[in-house]
Amino acid sequence: MTPRKTALSPGSPAPKPRSNGKPDNALAAELTRLLGPQKVLSNLSERLNYRYDAIQFGATPLAVVLPESTADVVTAVRAARAAGVPIVGRGAASGLSGGAAPALPGLVISFTRMTRLAIFPERREARAQAGVVTLAVTEKARPFGLIYPPDPASFRTSTIGGNLGENAGGPLCFKYGVSGDYVKALEFVDADGEVHELTRDAYDLAGLLIGSEGTLGLITEATLRLTPPPQYTRTLMASFPEVGACAEAVSAAIAAGAVPGKLEFMDRACTNAVEDYLHLGLPREAEAVLLVDTDGDDLETVEEERALVEAACLAAGGTVRRAASDAESAALWQARRSVSPALGRIRPQRMNEDIVVPRSALPDVVREIRALGDASGFHVVQFGHIGDGNLHPNILFDPRRESAEAVHDLAHRIALVAIRYGGVLSGEHGIGTMKRPFMREAVDPVTLAALWDVKRALDPAGALNPGKVLPDETGSDHARP
Ligand SMILES: Cc1cc2nc3c(=O)[nH]c(=O)nc-3n(C[C@H](O)[C@H](O)[C@H](O)COP(=O)(O)OP(=O)(O)OC[C@H]3O[C@@H](n4cnc5c(N)ncnc54)[C@H](O)[C@@H]3O)c2cc1C
Incomplete structure (x- = not known):
């Protein structure tokens, strides 16, 4: 993720880097002694890069640990606790609420080297370390006819640990659920440096950890549920003269029994920003644009669901365009995926x-x-x-x-x-x-x-x-x- 300096929170002023390459504080020195210099960033010039997430700058950490195993995380947590400093878990730092930007100087544990990933097709499961990039799970599972459905737009960079920290969602979440819905078990290191393996039964402590933004424990590994991808997908775009009609159409389609795989809305300003960027022929005058995928393994049902959505859109006063080919469907979804760069031009x-x-x-x-x-x-x-x-x-x-x-x-x-x-x-x-x-x-x-x-x-x-x-x-x- 590209670091973006924001005026929203300047964080601590950036001190000048030291150049002798030696740890400049006791915590960094102790962690270097325990874990070795390859796993610890102690120089100020390196640590400055771990102050931010995608939205906010925070305090400069005293040390950054790049663990390769759960045992490394335990060592780091115990050292930080002995030094009495706070601990912040960090994935790809693509977060949009300041979660990985330290509020106070302390230890940052950056999980990006914990990338071990195993697929168990017979159980339809993956076991992923916290630093595995989200998309990598589906990429590794696809040859076995399986996918990992949670699809935040950041899935090319975000990590499983960060996704579970935020309980990330994406366009597929309406039908397929959010990240936490795919966790069968997880391993975490608690505030004392103890390791726990949790399954999803009584008291569902794993559920408590999911979405807790690194404030209750550090997730080190997770067992994730995989599913076969839907065999058929049909796409349509509907445009509406007002937002109310769009919301009405969505509610009516759902009430009629449609459960679309994806159901995305863009307002007029958003549609125009994307159209200025990509020139796809999007309806500039529409107050609301709806992008819908119906999907499943039975083509007849998939097409019936699309017909239900289409009828609801027309009844609400919308205009409907069916994607006639995979290429047209891809172009329509490119519109939604390009919102971020399109807005960046404004x-x-x-x-x-x-x-x-x-x-x-x-x-x-x-x-x-x-x-x-x-x-x-x-x-x-x-x-x-x-x-x-x-x-x-x-x-x-x-x-x-x-x-x-x-x-x-x-x-x-x-x-x-x-x-x-x-x-x-x-x-x-x-x-x-x-x-x-x-x-x-x-x-x-x-x-x-x-x-x-x-x-x-x-x-x-x-x-x-x-x-x-x-x-x-x-x-x-x-x-x-
Ligand atoms: C362009 C863009 C598009 C995005 N689209 C979406 C989207 O569609 N849906 C969505 O949900 N989000 C989206 N996001 C937000 C962000 O990508 C998600 O919140 C993502 O889950 C963060 O993952 P990360 O690895 O970058 O985590 P980070 O930003 O590094 O961390 C996020 C939080 O999780 C904690 N954390 C990190 N690792 C661990 C761990 N191992 N154990 C415990 N806590 C941990 C951190 O302390 C922090 O509080 C988007 C961001 C960008 C920049």
Whole structure:
């Protein structure tokens, strides 16, 4: 992932690198002694590269460990605990909520060398170390007629550990589920450096670890469920004169019995950004564009489902275009996959929001967010996994001209819209540091206290990824009004 300096959080000032190549602090020296210099980055110039994720810069770590095994992780965790410093797990740092950017100087454990991956076709399972790149699982399973369905758009770079840390989703999640749905077992190292292998039975502690953003334990390996890919896929694109009609069509199609494999929405601003970039002939005048795949192993059912979606779109006043070939289908999906680079041409940076609201509320939510964007003067673009009501309003900005305060203020207002409509702060990108200030408004005090109890039970000293997810118990970190 390309590091992007953001004005949103400058983090600690960058000190000047030392040039003698020796560890410049006691923790780095101790880890180098225990693990050897090949597995420890101790020079400041190296450590500076581990301050950020895809959205935020944080504090410079005192040391970075590149473990190759669970035993290395145990050694690193114990050394950090002995030194009394915090520990942050890090995958590809493609996260969009500040999760892998350290809030305080301490130890970063970067899992990118833990890439052992084995496929067990007879059990339809994979065993993956935390640093395995998401797409690599499907690439290795495909010769056995199997795939790993979780498909975050970042799947060429993101890691299994990071995906489970965030419980990542993707276009396929409406029908096939999110990352956590594919975990059969996982191994993690707790805050004391003890190793646990968890299966998914009573108390489902593995489920608790999934989506905990590295605040409850460090995932070192996982057993993942694989499935055969659907034999047939049919694609259609529908365009609508208003967002309400699009949401209505989606609800009607689902109510009629369609369970599309993919169900993606782009608003007018988003469609135009992609069309300016790719010139695919997308409908520029449409207020909402819907991209749908129906899929399965029985062609008749797949086509029946497409017909249900098509009928619902037409009844809601939409215009439908069926993809007549695999090439046309690929071109339509290229539109959705190209949203990120297309937006990058409009402004150098963006804050990628990630709210979930009831699908019935989507028309009002999209309208309100658009009005907020217009009033703020920011270019705001909306797209998302409409089947789940998971919307990604993106605030595009130029940090040279627009203030971080104003971007945060708009992000806060967007979060408040989601909460007001009975939604939640995050569908798949996590809370991290970005949404932490809004947690008190989103989660009631009794539930927050229960979450703190869980955190204290698993990490009594607060060593694991402090400053993330849960707001400060003292109440000193309220969101700005
Ligand atoms: C262009 C782009 C598109 C994206 N599209 C999607 C999308 O479609 N769907 C989606 O869900 N997300 C998406 N994301 C966000 C991001 O890619 C996901 O959150 C992804 O799961 C992060 O994986 P990572 O390996 O980069 O983790 P990191 O960013 O390194 O870490 C993410 C979090 O997990 C924790 N963590 C990392 N490794 C471990 C471990 N081994 N044990 C415990 N905790 C750990 C970190 O501390 C951090 O809190 C996108 C990001 C970008 C930049």
